[in-house]
Amino acid sequence: xxxxxxxxxxxxxxxxxxxxxxxxxxxxPFSRRNEDVLVIETGFPVDESDPKSFNTCLADLLNDLxxxxxxxEARVGPFDRIDIRTxx
Numbered sequence: 001x002x003x004x005x006x007x008x009x010x011x012x013x014x015x016x017x018x019x020x021x022x023x024x025x026x027x028x029p030f031s032r033r034n035e036d037v038l039v040i041e042t043g044f045p046v047d048e049s050d051p052k053s054f055n056t057c058l059a060d061l062l063n064d065l066x067x068x069x070x071x072x073e074a075r076v077g078p079f080d081r082i083d084i085r086t087x088x
Contacts, residue, residue, distance in 0.1 A: 009038075012071045016061045018043035020068075022076050035080035038072055042086045058086075 007022035019041040026034045044057035061084070069082065 007076050009072055009075055011075060012068060014061070014064060014068060016042055016044055016057055017068075020072065022079060036078070038069070038076075038079045038082045040068070040082060040084045042084065044086065054086075 009020040009022070012020055017040055019039075021039055023037045023039055024034055025037050040061075042057070042061065044054060046057065047053040065082070073079070
């Protein structure tokens, strides 16, 4: 089960990201383990006539991910994993 917290990261910006926030993932029911998850929602300007445009945008985002992770951790502290959600 995922529960969204109010930790929206508006101070961290990237041209391919529409929203970034922190969630808690409590895993299976009755599990004592939980994870802090950084969720990145993308807004790729995909060109439907170019099938490689999605891959290009994703590669650009993945190249910038270490920097984005460092910026996010500086604002909200450490987290356990990153989920990337695409609109495509």
